[in-house]
Amino acid sequence: MNGWESMTRHDILKGCNTFLKAIADAPALSCVEYYFIPWLREFTAVEALYPETIVSYAQAEEIIQRSSYASPQGIARVQEIAERYGIVTHEKCRYNGKFPKGNELWLLRVNPSFFRGTQRAWREDHYVRLMTRTDRQSYLVNAYPLEVREMNRQDMEWLHGDCLVYRFCSDKEVRAPFAWQQTQLPEAMPTISVMRDALLLYRVSLRRRKACLPSAALDELIAYADRLFFASAMAAKKNPYDKSLPALWREDLVGAEKKFLEKE
Numbered sequence: 001m002n003g004w005e006s007m008t009r010h011d012i013l014k015g016c017n018t019f020l021k022a023i024a025d026a027p028a029l030s031c032v033e034y035y036f037i038p039w040l041r042e043f044t045a046v047e048a049l050y051p052e053t054i055v056s057y058a059q060a061e062e063i064i065q066r067s068s069y070a071s072p073q074g075i076a077r078v079q080e081i082a083e084r085y086g087i088v089t090h091e092k093c094r095y096n097g098k099f100p101k102g103n104e105l106w107l108l109r110v111n112p113s114f115f116r117g118t119q120r121a122w123r124e125d126h127y128v129r130l131m132t133r134t135d136r137q138s139y140l141v142n143a144y145p146l147e148v149r150e151m152n153r154q155d156m157e158w159l160h161g162d163c164l165v166y167r168f169c170s171d172k173e174v175r176a177p178f179a180w181q182q183t184q185l186p187e188a189m190p191t192i193s194v195m196r197d198a199l200l201l202y203r204v205s206l207r208r209r210k211a212c213l214p215s216a217a218l219d220e221l222i223a224y225a226d227r228l229f230f231a232s233a234m235a236a237k238k239n240p241y242d243k244s245l246p247a248l249w250r251e252d253l254v255g256a257e258k259k260f261l262e263k264e
Helices: 009-025 031-041 057-066 078-084 193-211 216-238 244-263
Strands: 088-094 105-111 126-131 139-145 146-152 159-168
Touching: 009 031, 009 126, 009 139, 009 146, 031 078, 031 105, 031 126, 031 159, 057 193, 078 088, 078 159, 159 216, 193 216, 193 244, 216 244
Parallel strands: none
Antiparallel strands: 088 159, 105 126, 105 159, 126 139, 139 146
């Protein structure tokens, strides 16, 4: 039993929309993290898992240059850290048509027919959260695009079949080390599209740092990184291969980061 069985359709949709808002606020790097972070927050202080995922701008740029924002290599996922500490367990299985228990998070992999219009997920292996199901309907929350979907259970063509099941086990104390190190910027000058993606990753990192150690100085750095990100996103639309703007911006950003760290 997960507490949803006795709810009316109105209450189920209300609960789905509440979780949807929590997704929008989650400092996540993947669709799984978007669901996992607000779900785990219902049981324990998920912020305790953030420190070893927090990187400097130079680290973020290096990660993007050797991988991508859709699949950044070198940053542990929050769910992986939680499992390492024994807070959760997880299994990958085939969806069996049932619904989650109270301590479970069920993520269903979807296929391209799930999406409407032109929007598509960044990765091929995209998951949605199954909140609950009735005899006739499945109630889903999708991180990209942000939406609640009410699906007829007779129509399962959208379902890939794979299911990730996370189970909360124990509210254990976590002492994760900070991974933030001010390293040298990569020698290769990034294009503006690479810098945009590095800033995307960096902004998530800063939000995680704020969740652990909020400060006015950090708010200033976040605001500066936000301005650079929106400017880089606009510039990348015009010329994604431009390197003149990164040459102007990246040193200033690293300098702003250094000033922040000196104040901490």
